[in-house]
Amino acid sequence: MSTKTVAGAPLRGFKSILEGKYFAWILLLPSFILVIAFIFYPLYRGLYLSFTRTVLLEGPDSTFIGLENFRQMFRDELFLLATRNTLIFMAVGLVTQLALGLAAAMLLSQKRKYIGLIRVLVVLPWFTPPVVTAYMWRFILDSNSGVLIKMLEGVGISFGPAGLWSNPELAIYAVLFVDLWSSYPFFMLFLLAAIQGIPNDMRESTSVDGASSWQHFRFVVLPLISPVIVVSSILTVIGLINSPTLVLLMTNGGPGDSTTVLPLLAFQIAFQSYDFGYSSAISVAVLAAIAGFAMVYIRFAKFGKED
Amino acid sequence: MAATKKKRPISYHLVNVGILSLGLFAILPILWTFYTSLRPNLSIMRYPTQISFSDLSFDAYFGVWQDTNFPTLMKNSLIVSTMTVIISLALGTLAGYALSRSKFRGRQGVLLVYLSIRFIPGVLLLIPMYIFMMNLGLLDSFTGLTLAYTTFTLPATIWLMKGFFDSLPPDLENAARIDGCSRMGAMWRISIPLVLPGLAATGVLTAITAWNDVLFALLLSSSDRTRTWPVGLKEMIGEFQLPWEALTATSMLSMLPVVIGFSLVGRKMVAGITAGSLKD
Numbered sequence: 001m002s003t004k005t006v007a008g009a010p011l012r013g014f015k016s017i018l019e020g021k022y023f024a025w026i027l028l029l030p031s032f033i034l035v036i037a038f039i040f041y042p043l044y045r046g047l048y049l050s051f052t053r054t055v056l057l058e059g060p061d062s063t064f065i066g067l068e069n070f071r072q073m074f075r076d077e078l079f080l081l082a083t084r085n086t087l088i089f090m091a092v093g094l095v096t097q098l099a100l101g102l103a104a105a106m107l108l109s110q111k112r113k114y115i116g117l118i119r120v121l122v123v124l125p126w127f128t129p130p131v132v133t134a135y136m137w138r139f140i141l142d143s144n145s146g147v148l149i150k151m152l153e154g155v156g157i158s159f160g161p162a163g164l165w166s167n168p169e170l171a172i173y174a175v176l177f178v179d180l181w182s183s184y185p186f187f188m189l190f191l192l193a194a195i196q197g198i199p200n201d202m203r204e205s206t207s208v209d210g211a212s213s214w215q216h217f218r219f220v221v222l223p224l225i226s227p228v229i230v231v232s233s234i235l236t237v238i239g240l241i242n243s244p245t246l247v248l249l250m251t252n253g254g255p256g257d258s259t260t261v262l263p264l265l266a267f268q269i270a271f272q273s274y275d276f277g278y279s280s281a282i283s284v285a286v287l288a289a290i291a292g293f294a295m296v297y298i299r300f301a302k303f304g305k306e307d
Numbered sequence: 308m309a310a311t312k313k314k315r316p317i318s319y320h321l322v323n324v325g326i327l328s329l330g331l332f333a334i335l336p337i338l339w340t341f342y343t344s345l346r347p348n349l350s351i352m353r354y355p356t357q358i359s360f361s362d363l364s365f366d367a368y369f370g371v372w373q374d375t376n377f378p379t380l381m382k383n384s385l386i387v388s389t390m391t392v393i394i395s396l397a398l399g400t401l402a403g404y405a406l407s408r409s410k411f412r413g414r415q416g417v418l419l420v421y422l423s424i425r426f427i428p429g430v431l432l433l434i435p436m437y438i439f440m441m442n443l444g445l446l447d448s449f450t451g452l453t454l455a456y457t458t459f460t461l462p463a464t465i466w467l468m469k470g471f472f473d474s475l476p477p478d479l480e481n482a483a484r485i486d487g488c489s490r491m492g493a494m495w496r497i498s499i500p501l502v503l504p505g506l507a508a509t510g511v512l513t514a515i516t517a518w519n520d521v522l523f524a525l526l527l528s529s530s531d532r533t534r535t536w537p538v539g540l541k542e543m544i545g546e547f548q549l550p551w552e553a554l555t556a557t558s559m560l561s562m563l564p565v566v567i568g569f570s571l572v573g574r575k576m577v578a579g580i581t582a583g584s585l586k587d
Contacts, residue, residue, distance in 0.1 A: 023490055024409035027401040028417065031461055034398060038458040039424060042435035049434065107325045118330045120573050125333050127569050129519040131537040132558040135544065136340045139551060147339060181336070189577060213318070235425075242428050245521050249541065263430045271526065276434050283431035290428060 049280035056274035069281035079282065081257055082265040085172060086241060089261050093240045094233060096180050101187030109195040126185040134249035137178045165251065168258035175250050175259055183239060187232050194228035195221065238290055262286050344555035367556035377557055380539035384518055387535060390453040391517040392510045395464045403468025404494055424462040429522060437526050447529045455527055456517040464509055467579045471505030472498060508575035511568040518564060536561050
């Protein structure tokens with residue numbers, strides 16, 4: 001009998017904690033532990049590593065060297081080239097995804113019988129595994145047998161004897177095209193949701209006032225969805241510079257270093273020359289750029305004003 | 308007005324053409340890849356490309372399934388994806404529920420932290436995570452890979468689940484509470500059954516993220532024992548100069564689970580992603 005009270009008391013205590021004001025914190029605790037252990041601790045270590053000399057081949061030890069890695073960065077021509085490539089990648093990627101995403105969202109917000117099916121199909125590329133996306137497009141754009149290359153040659157567009165992938169001027173745009181195919185649906189989804197949030201009778205009243213479709217778009221739709229455009233633009237930029245996956249799989253930086261972007265450079269320095277310190281410094285530079293965007297994002301998203 | 312409605316204007320047809328082009332742009336590359344996987348290698352390389360449907364076969368699929376270790380690679384991916392889904396959903400549902408239902412001090416801060424995780428470049432986490440896993444002895448293990456995936460699926464899971472819980476009316480739970488149900492009981496018996504479709508959509512999204520990943524798998528799974536399919540496929544292509552039919556067949560095989568999951572809960576998934584991100 002006595003064991004029952006002993007066992008029951010802490011259980012009752014636990015239950016009352018669970019019911020009390022700490023309810024939310026208890027539910028949050030498991031995810032906190034995981035996020036702190038596997039995101040914030042590694043993040044802190046990554047920041048620390050960027051101020052050290054840590055080359056895994058020389059042993060596991062880190063020596064604190066202050067800002068030396070960052071100084072080295074600005075003397076490193078490959079870093080400067082990668083920065084230039086990253087800026088092209090970001091700018092061209094953002095503009096093309098915005099243009100296609102906006103056009104697609106306008107088209108897919110129309111009422112048609114078959115529109116539901118098309119909306120799902122259009123999003124499929126976004127869920128396609130990057131490995132499949134990369135090799136599929138390498139195949140379709142292959143200079144010897146690629147069906148799209150042959151079709152373009154048929155209408156007089158040729159990429160020269162070396163082909164698209166060996167041309168240092170063109171390779172980055174080829175990767176950008178593939179990135180557009182796989183990433184713009186994300187942009188489109190956000191804009192589509194925003195456009196569908198605009199009441200239908202808005203168009204009816206503007207057409208009564210004699211506004212053309214273009215005027216309706218320019219003066220009614222565009223101002224209403226502009227906050228969403230800003231938010232999704234920033235998320236797209238983050239997507240473009242956060243992960244080197246597609247570049248890694250399609251060109252691995254080549255030909256030459258013409259498609260080396262900053263995240264890829266960081267990846268290569270870390271896992272080909274095992275210079276963890278310098279690689280972390282480059283990642284920190286990427287993070288700093290993203291943090292700038294993040295501030296704008298939170299400002300425009302009016303974060304937490306819902307209640 | 309009446310006249311334009313009877314006879315549809317040119318713009319109506321132009322919009323149709325535009326919509327169909329978008330659909331074709333998305334699906335044609337995938338269909339072409341599928342078609343290629345059914346063709347014998349000789350006719351793939353022949354130029355000019357001749358479209359024929361006479362000599363199609365699933366031989367490449369049988370070849371990949373029997374002669375390579377691709378089934379093992381897919382099994383490894385399946386194990387890791389399943390583990391990731393279980394952990395993400397368990398932790399993400401609890402946290403999402405807390406953030407949706409309790410108005411506690413520090414809630415905005417927690418939401419902000421989970422949102423800001425999106426901005427951390429994956430590359431910056433790769434190195435310290437590699438070192439951390441090495442120190443924990445979790446390199447080249449399913450557990451290590453699962454933990455790595457969970458870190459970037461968990462914040463998204465929390466956001467999505469919070470959104471799905473937000474869209475439930477709180478009255479049902481309040482009624483259950485008045486009838487003597489505990490808070491945990493109200494969550495478990497009332498709210499979770501109601502968000503099951505959302506839970507399924509979030510689970511599939513998490514599974515696809517883990518299934519598709521290359522970067523973390525490249526680092527954290529180094530031996531045949533744990534290697535996932537994207538890394539395996541990358542290495543097969545590098546080592547053996549995989550013929551196109553085999554390459555396309557493996558691509559299609561690995562995409563099959565994604566397409567199945569997507570066709571089951573794709574709409575709910577898309578709705579969750581857009582709703583959650585627009586509201587806040």
